[in-house]
Every structure is written in structure tokens, then in C-alpha cells.
Amino acid sequence: MADATANSPRRHGSLTTTDPRTKRRNAAEARFRAYGIAAIGLGLFFLVVLATSIIRSGVPAFTTTVVSLEMNVSQAEYDEAESGMLKTAAYTKLFITKLGAQLREAGIGDDVQDDAIERIMGKVGSDMRSFYQENPDSIGETVTFTLNASSRVDGYFKGRVNRETLVDSRFLVATDLDVVDALTEAGIITRQFDWGFLTGKDAGVDNPGGAGIGASVIGSFFMMLVVLVLSLPIGVAASIYLEEFAPKNRWTDIIEVNISNLAAVPSIVFGILGLAVFIQFAGLPQSAPLVGGLVLTLMTLPTIIISTRASLKAVPPSIRDAALGVGASKMQAVFHHVLPLAAPGILTGTIIGLAQALGETAPLLLIGMVGFVAREYPGGFIEGFVEPNSAMPAQIYTWAARSDVAFYEKAWGGIIVLLVFLLIMNAIAIVLRRRFERRW
Amino acid sequence: MPVLWIILIVIAIGAVGYVATRARAMASAGNDARHLHSLPSYYGYMAFLFAAAPAFLLLIVWLIAAPLVIEKRVAATLPADVVEQAASQNLLMAEVRRVAVGLDNAVAAGVMDEDLASNARADFTDMTARLKEAGQVITQNVTTPVLRAAQMMREANASSRLWMTIAVIAVAIAGAALAMMRAQRDYRARNVVERGVRWMLVGAASIAILTTVGIVLSLLFNTIEFFRIYPASEFFGSLTWSPSFGGGSELGIWPLLWGTLYISVIALAVAVPIGLFAAIYLSEYASNRVRSVAKPLLEILAGIPTIVYGLFALLTVGPLLLAAFGDGGLGWMQSGTAVMTAGLVMGIMLIPFVSSLSDDIINAVPQAMRDGSYGLGATQSETIRQVVLPAALPGIVGAVLLAASRAIGETMIVVLGAGAAARLSLNPFEAMTTVTAKIVSQLTGDADFASPEALVAFALGMTLFVITLGLNVFALYIVRKYREQYD
Numbered sequence: 029m030a031d032a033t034a035n036s037p038r039r040h041g042s043l044t045t046t047d048p049r050t051k052r053r054n055a056a057e058a059r060f061r062a063y064g065i066a067a068i069g070l071g072l073f074f075l076v077v078l079a080t081s082i083i084r085s086g087v088p089a090f091t092t093t094v095v096s097l098e099m100n101v102s103q104a105e106y107d108e109a110e111s112g113m114l115k116t117a118a119y120t121k122l123f124i125t126k127l128g129a130q131l132r133e134a135g136i137g138d139d140v141q142d143d144a145i146e147r148i149m150g151k152v153g154s155d156m157r158s159f160y161q162e163n164p165d166s167i168g169e170t171v172t173f174t175l176n177a178s179s180r181v182d183g184y185f186k187g188r189v190n191r192e193t194l195v196d197s198r199f200l201v202a203t204d205l206d207v208v209d210a211l212t213e214a215g216i217i218t219r220q221f222d223w224g225f226l227t228g229k230d231a232g233v234d235n236p237g238g239a240g241i242g243a244s245v246i247g248s249f250f251m252m253l254v255v256l257v258l259s260l261p262i263g264v265a266a267s268i269y270l271e272e273f274a275p276k277n278r279w280t281d282i283i284e285v286n287i288s289n290l291a292a293v294p295s296i297v298f299g300i301l302g303l304a305v306f307i308q309f310a311g312l313p314q315s316a317p318l319v320g321g322l323v324l325t326l327m328t329l330p331t332i333i334i335s336t337r338a339s340l341k342a343v344p345p346s347i348r349d350a351a352l353g354v355g356a357s358k359m360q361a362v363f364h365h366v367l368p369l370a371a372p373g374i375l376t377g378t379i380i381g382l383a384q385a386l387g388e389t390a391p392l393l394l395i396g397m398v399g400f401v402a403r404e405y406p407g408g409f410i411e412g413f414v415e416p417n418s419a420m421p422a423q424i425y426t427w428a429a430r431s432d433v434a435f436y437e438k439a440w441g442g443i444i445v446l447l448v449f450l451l452i453m454n455a456i457a458i459v460l461r462r463r464f465e466r467r468w
Numbered sequence: 469m470p471v472l473w474i475i476l477i478v479i480a481i482g483a484v485g486y487v488a489t490r491a492r493a494m495a496s497a498g499n500d501a502r503h504l505h506s507l508p509s510y511y512g513y514m515a516f517l518f519a520a521a522p523a524f525l526l527l528i529v530w531l532i533a534a535p536l537v538i539e540k541r542v543a544a545t546l547p548a549d550v551v552e553q554a555a556s557q558n559l560l561m562a563e564v565r566r567v568a569v570g571l572d573n574a575v576a577a578g579v580m581d582e583d584l585a586s587n588a589r590a591d592f593t594d595m596t597a598r599l600k601e602a603g604q605v606i607t608q609n610v611t612t613p614v615l616r617a618a619q620m621m622r623e624a625n626a627s628s629r630l631w632m633t634i635a636v637i638a639v640a641i642a643g644a645a646l647a648m649m650r651a652q653r654d655y656r657a658r659n660v661v662e663r664g665v666r667w668m669l670v671g672a673a674s675i676a677i678l679t680t681v682g683i684v685l686s687l688l689f690n691t692i693e694f695f696r697i698y699p700a701s702e703f704f705g706s707l708t709w710s711p712s713f714g715g716g717s718e719l720g721i722w723p724l725l726w727g728t729l730y731i732s733v734i735a736l737a738v739a740v741p742i743g744l745f746a747a748i749y750l751s752e753y754a755s756n757r758v759r760s761v762a763k764p765l766l767e768i769l770a771g772i773p774t775i776v777y778g779l780f781a782l783l784t785v786g787p788l789l790l791a792a793f794g795d796g797g798l799g800w801m802q803s804g805t806a807v808m809t810a811g812l813v814m815g816i817m818l819i820p821f822v823s824s825l826s827d828d829i830i831n832a833v834p835q836a837m838r839d840g841s842y843g844l845g846a847t848q849s850e851t852i853r854q855v856v857l858p859a860a861l862p863g864i865v866g867a868v869l870l871a872a873s874r875a876i877g878e879t880m881i882v883v884l885g886a887g888a889a890a891r892l893s894l895n896p897f898e899a900m901t902t903v904t905a906k907i908v909s910q911l912t913g914d915a916d917f918a919s920p921e922a923l924v925a926f927a928l929g930m931t932l933f934v935i936t937l938g939l940n941v942f943a944l945y946i947v948r949k950y951r952e953q954y955d
Binding site for chain 1: 532537658666670672673674680682691740741743744748749750752753768769771772774776780782783816820823829845846847850873876879884908910911918925930932933940
């Protein structure tokens with residue numbers, strides 16, 4: 029600090045009292061420190077906000093509002109419903125009359141209108157019809173039905189819809205909420221865990237209650253299978269070559285620069301590659317998890333190569349020297365000794381690469397794996413790779429892009445499912461690292 | 469025969485070759501492995517390699533080449549007047565392919581037997597009726613020549629399949645036989661196998677190059693195609709972006725580039741100060757305990773998928789900002805999706821990116837420089853500001869550039885958080901759109917793939933690729949240059 033001494037006048041101070049300049053410097057020091065703490069605090073604050081908003085908005089997606097009712101449909105009623113033109117409507121009507129009768133019997137809401145029940149119930153007809161078609165024996169017997177309430181009623185329980193903001197429409201009017209409250213007290217309307225969300229398929233834009241993430245989880249699974257089967261051997265082989273065998277020449281240099289550049293190419297560009305090469309040029313089926321897997325493989329390869337090379341590098345040269353010393357060839361030294369020792373590190377890197385690929389959305393949208401494709405479970409193992417399907421993040425995107433607010437809740441719920449998968453994968457990677465990592 | 473079966477058969481031939489060749493080599497050495505040049509299993513591996521490697525290579529080449537050749541041959545048979553009637557040859561060939569698949573389905577469904585499906589003199593109306601029965605949609609483009617072409621394509625496909633099966637299996641058997649013949653006690657099987665494995669390793673390493681070539685070619689060809697039907701001068705010169713799928717769209721890149729840059733600048737304005745101060749605190753001040761907790765926690769932010777951030781922007785940050793700056797508050801903001809929303813959330817995403825890169829760089833500054841500064845009486849913060857940061861500056865600039873390239877290439881946050889309107893405006897509370905968001909919307913729409921509205925996505929992708937690649941190369945150059953100074 030040569031200029032500091034040159035510029036400041038000579039001061040006569042005591043060591044026990046701090047002069048103003050020292051005070052200023054100390055204050056600057058404290059401020060600087062505070063900036064650092066504030067920065068970390070801000071970062072952690074964002075993390076907490078993100079986590080709470082995910083949990084707060086996502087957890088309701090796992091419960092659903094159901095109406096349970098004991099019902100007895102006679103053969104005559106069944107025949108009559110089946111003979112009509114609008115069969116599901118006939119069932120809906122049947123249900124509503126029965127429910128209305130039961131309500132009046134039980135003394136709740138004598139004045140309940142049939143159309144109010146219709147609004148509360150949403151679409152029960154098709155559920156009932158398919159039940160009776162599958163179980164014709166149940167006709168004439170008392171059966172307990174547990175059916176989803178309409179998505180607005182569901183929203184009433186989850187705070188999406190309330191009396192103040194409700195605008196009367198043909199879907200729900202304010203007085204219906206009184207009926208809902210009465211039904212809840214009577215134990216007819218309850219909330220329960222929504223297995224349909226975890227096992228279901230995507231539903232149409234008008235049916236947020238029926239949408240589930242199951243089919244796209246399967247799509248993601250098949251994609252990850254492709255990524256694992258392709259990127260692990262190719263990545264390991266490439267890293268072994270680059271780390272152990274490659275001579276220092278121009279070709280190797282080009283490969284190295286290429287890999288580090290590929291790691292930074294935006295994911296959407298890989299989507300364009302997939303669209304142009306795999307779908308347009310090679311004619312592979314659109315929206316297929318196979319194509320998605322191929323694109324994600326190309327995307328994950330640099331990550332896997334970089335981490336594999338790091339773990340190969342971590343194996344001390346003495347291991348190779350010892351193997352070569354007792355007469356192993358270079359290839360034998362690498363495959364018999366170095367590779368097994370580097371395996372835990374390679375596996376950890378691969379799992380982290382897979383976790384990255386699992387959360388990737390943009391390239392999937394370009395190759396047609398959008399959410400609304402996930403309407404069916406694949407027919408079998410082979411079909412799982414080639415039949416159109418979606419993946420978890422793409423499904424979440426599709427829900428988020430829909431206008432119905434009820435789908436937002438599904439999107440948050442989907443995010444919880446996705447994050448649980450990521451958490452499990454990362455936890456496995458950490459355990460592997462802790463358990464098998466060797467320090468030399 | 470399905471490809472899967474061919475693969476399994478080749479593997480089986482390889483396995484048989486393994487056993488037989490190994491046994492033969494052992495026999496040639498009088499069943500004493502010590503007299504062999506290589507370990508016995510190497511003779512077996514050699515057989516497997518000889519059988520499987522050329523066969524699989526042939527299989528892959530055939531699978532890629534055969535459809536191209538067949539299509540070319542079938543396209544040549546279509547009469548010129550039919551091609552003229554249909555809008556383009558590609559469209560017609562797509563129809564031919566569909567009908568060919570439809571014929572397969574019809575045979576599978578049982579409404580048509582194999583003879584009829586391949587009968588070149590079969591009655592047209594009867595055939596289409598049967599096709600309809602099998603669920604095939606018959607458009608007016610399906611005419612007699614198209615049907616004949618489809619039949620020819622089916623036949624060519626079937627015979628190509630048959631020949632492929634024969635050729636691949638023959639190659640596999642020949643390879644195994646060759647290996648078996650060579651399996652003598654003095655034959656250097658290990659060297660052969662190792663050379664083969666080495667070539668496979670080289671091949672795997674070259675996939676990175678192939679990927680880059682694939683990216684560049686697919687972008688380049690389609691970009692050239694785009695500029696053939698849409699003038700480049702307008703793409704780079706026009707200030708409006710208004711695609712209309714009926715034609716007559718204006719596709720100027722500037723509004724998109726502006727949106728991209730604006731959002732990236734806001735993201736960096738959030739991420740760089742927070743990330744940099746966090747890195748400084750963690751590397752210079754924090755105790756080991758704090759460091760071991762705070763660092764992984766911050767890095768969680770980097771591991772969260774971008775779709776989560778996108779949803780966070782759309783449903784949490786957007787409404788929050790709208791409450792503060794919208795009509796209820798300051799009245800600057802019309803809707804939750806805006807440059808500010810996307811920029812803020814992207815900034816949060818980039819915090820760990822900036823902080824861990826800067827952390828590494830600050831740690832790489834030699835301790836001796838700090839000690840020298842302390843020895844002169846500087847406080848810790850003075851040392852950091854006047855010694856450590858200047859020394860680390862090139863590396864930090866590199867980190868910021870890498871973060872910038874991340875921000876420019878980020879897709880999901882802007883697709884969900886920034887809105888869809890392309891406009892040139894200075895107000896950060898207005899909705900704007902970016903290059904990446906438009907790539908998604910142009911390629912996921914219903915646009916015909918040959919139209920400029922769809923092809924423009926490739927030109928946008930090319931722009932994006934060039935910008936991010938340039939930034940990366942520049943950043944790595946700076947980081948490398950810096951490292952040389954202190955190592």
C-alpha cells in the first residue's frame with residue numbers, strides 16, 4: 029500500500045484507541061463480510077422459497093375428493109340405461125336420482141336439486157357404465173361406489189375455489205357449496221389419497237381430475253434404459269481411450285475440444301439434431317422413447333466422459349505399473365485392474381448424468397414427446413421403446429401450458445414425483461461414493 | 469426376420485465360434501495352455517470379434533442405406549404427370565410409404581392375403597376398400613400408380629430384408645470360420661483382439677465428433693434450405709417477428725435476439741453479484757463447518773431441472789411480481805410472464821454455476837499473495853478486493869461468460885416465464901420472447917416441415933449454436949490463459 033502511506037498525513041494516535049481511519053477500514057471489512065453472508069443467505073432463501081412453493085402447491089395433487097355411495101342398480105334399470113342413445117348420460121341420471129333419494133331419506137338438504145348433484149359429481153356416468161359392463165354379476169346387488177367429484181369441488185377443498193371468488197357458471201354455483209358442506213358432514217364426500225395420479229395417464233384438457241403421471245413415468249423409464257445402455261459403454265470406452273491409450277496428436281486434440289464444447293451446447297440444439305437426424309433422416313418413429321433416449325444419450329455422453337476420465341485419472345499409476353511389471357499387456361492392465369478400481373466413480377458419474385437427462389425437457393418437445401401423447405401405457409417391452417409416449421418433465425410442461433388452473437396443481441405434483449426420482453438417484457450416487465470411494 | 473432376431477443369431481454364432489475356436493486352439497497345443505501364444509480365452513474372443521463386428525457393421529449400414537436406395541428406385545417409377553399433380557414428390561412418397569404400411573396392416577388384420585397385397589394387377593377399388601377396412605385413411609392422393617408404387621416398395625423392402633438377413637448371417641459365419649482356421653498355437657490371438665478392442669475404443673471416442681458433425685450438418689442444411697425460400701437479408705435485417713402460417717410472415721431475428729439478451733443480462737445481474745459474493749465468503753471467510761453445509765445446499769439449485777424453474781417462474785414469481793408491479797401496485801406490468809420474471813428465475817438458477825466456478829478460481833490464487841498483502845497491513849477485505857480478485861479476474865470473467873452462454877441457451881424458463889410476444893422494448897416488465905422459445909414454438913406447431921415458418925427454427929438454432937459456442941470457446945480461452953500464470 030505504497031500510495032496509502034504517501035497520501036495520508038502522519039498521524040499521532042494511541043494503540044488503545046482506534047482512530048477514524050481504522051474504524052472506517054474495520055467497518056468496510058464488516059460490510060464486505062456482511063455482503064458475503066447476505067449473498068449466501070439470499071441463495072439459501074431462494075432455495076427455501078422454491079422448496080416450500082413446490083411442496084405447498086404440489087402436495088394437494090396427491091389427494092382427491094371422492095363421493096362414496098352405496099347403490100343398487102337393478103337389471104331393469106341397467107337394460108333401460110343400455111338401450112338409450114346417450115348411455116353415459118342415462119347412468120349419470122340414474123346415479124343422481126339414487127343419490128338424491130338417499131339424501132332426502134337421510135334428511136340432508138331436502139331441497140337439493142338434481143342438477144346441483146350433477147354439477148358436484150362431474151362425470152360419473154362413464155365410470156359407472158364401465159363398472160357394470162365389466163362386472164355384470166353386480167347388477168341387482170348393493171355396491172359401494174367411490175367416484176371422483178368434479179374438479180371444481182375438488183378445488184373447493186384445496187382452496188382453489190372459494191365462496192368469495194366463485195362466479196356462478198354452469199359448472200358450479202355458490203349454493204352448491206352448501207350442499208357439498210352438508211355432504212361432507214354426512215361423510216359422503218371425503219378426501220383420499222389419489223392413486224390415479226401416480227398410475228394414471230394424461231387426460232384431455234377438460235378433465236384435469238383424471239390426469240395422472242404414470243404413463244409418462246414409464247416413458248421416462250424406457251428413455252433412461254436407452255440412455256444407460258448406450259451412454260455407459262460408449263462413455264467408458266471413449267474415456268478409456270482418451271485417458272489411457274490416446275497418443276498426443278491432432279485427432280485426440282480435436283476429440284477433446286469437441287467433448288468440452290458439446291458439454292456446453294444448449295440442450296435444445298440436441299433436440300434439433302434429434303429431429304433432423306433421427307426422425308427426418310433415419311425415419312425413426314416420432315414421439316418414441318427410443319429417439320428421446322438417443323438424443324439424451326448424445327447429451328449425457330460428455331458428462332459421463334468427463335467424470336469417467338476423472339475417476340480413471342484418480343487411480344494411481346503404480347497400479348498400472350505393477351500390472352505391466354508382472355507381464356500384463358496394456359489392455360489387460362486397464363481392463364483387469366484400473367477399470368474395476370475406477371468403477372464406483374464411473375457409476376456415480378453415470379447416475380448423476382442420468383439424473384440430469386431425466387430432468388431435461390426442451391429436446392423432448394422437439395421430437396414430439398409432448399405430454400398429451402401419453403394417453404396409453406405401452407403394450408409390451410419392445411413397444412415401450414417405439415410407441416409414442418411422453419416423459420415426466422414434458423408431461424409437466426404440457427400441464428403447465430394448459431389454461432385450466434386445476435392442471436397447475438397436477439404440474440406441481442408431477443414435479444414432486446420427478447424430484448423424488450432425482451433425489452433417489454442422487455442419494456444412490458452419494459452412497460456409492462461414500463461406500464466405495466478409495467483414497468490413495 | 470426382425471432385426472432383434474438377426475442380432476441374437478449373430479451373437480449365437482459368435483458364442484459357438486468362441487467355444488469351437490478355443491477348443492481348437494487348445495487341441496493344437498496338446499491341451500496345455502502353456503504352449504499357446506495367448507491365453508485360451510483370447511482365441512475365443514477373437515472368434516466372437518470376427519463374427520460379430522463385421523456383421524453388426526454390415527447390419528447398421530444396410531439398415532441406413534436400404535430405405536434410401538429403395539425410395540429412390542420406387543420414386544423413379546412414378547409417372548411424371550402423377551408427380552406433377554401432387555404438390556411435391558416428397559408428399560407423394562410419404563403417401564406411398566403410408567399405403568405400404570397400410571398394406572402390411574391389412575395383411576396382418578386378415579382382410580387381405582399376401583398374394584392379393586402383392587398382386588400388381590389387383591383391382592384398385594377392391595384394394596382401397598380392403599385398406600379402408602383395415603383402418604387405413606385413403607386420401608384423394610392415393611391413385612393407381614401410388615398403389616402400384618406402394619406394392620413395389622413392399623416387395624423391395626421384403627427382398628431387402630431377406631438379403632440382409634442372409635448377408636449378415638453369412639458374414640458372421642465366415643468371420644467365425646476364419647477365426648477358427650487361424651486358431652493355431654503360435655497365432656497371436658491376444659494382439660489381434662487387443663487391436664480390435666482398441667479400434668472400438670477409438671470408435672467410441674469419435675462419437676463426440678460425429679455428434680458435432682451431425683449438429684452442424686443438420687443445422688446447416690436446413691438453414692440453407694430456409695434461406696433458399698426466405699431472404700437472408702430480411703432475416704437479419706427485419707425488426708419484426710410475425711410468423712403467420714398462411715404465408716407472408718415476417719421473420720426478423722432482432723426481436724428474439726433482443727429478448728434473449730435482455731433476459732440474460734437480468735439473469736446475470738442477479739446471479740453474478742450473489743454468486744461472486746457467496747464464492748468469496750465461502751472460500752475466504754467461512755469456517756469448514758459452514759462451508760460443508762452451505763456449498764452443497766447452494767449446489768442443489770444447480771441440480772434442479774429447468775422445468776421446475778419454469779413452473780416456479782410461471783406460477784410463483786410471476787404472480788408475485790404482478791402483485792407488486794402490476795395494476796394493483798405500480799402499474800408497470802400487464803401479466804405475470806415478463807422479461808423480469810424469466811430473468812430473475814434464471815438468475816437464481818445460475819447462482820451456483822457462478823459461485824462454484826468462482827470458488828475454484830479464487831482457491832487457485834496462491835496463498836503467498838494473500839500472505840504478502842496481510843504482511844503489509846491490509847485487512848482481509850482489502851486483500852480480497854485488491855489482490856485476490858484482480859488475480860482471479862480472468863477466471864471470473866470466464867465463469868461469467870460460461871454462465872452467459874447457459875442463460876442464452878436456456879429454454880424451459882423462458883418458454884414458461886417470458887411470454888410469447890416478440891417485441892423490441894426497454895420495459896423489463898413486458899413480455900418478450902427468445903430464440904430458444906421460438907425454436908420450440910415453431911417446431912412443435914402444425915406447420916408443414918418445408919415451410920419457412922418451420923425451417924426458420926433451424927436458422928435460429930444455428931444462430932444460437934454459433935453464439936453459445938463462441939462464448940464458450942472465448943471463456944475457455946480466457947480461463948486457460950489465466951491458469952498458465954499460476955501453476
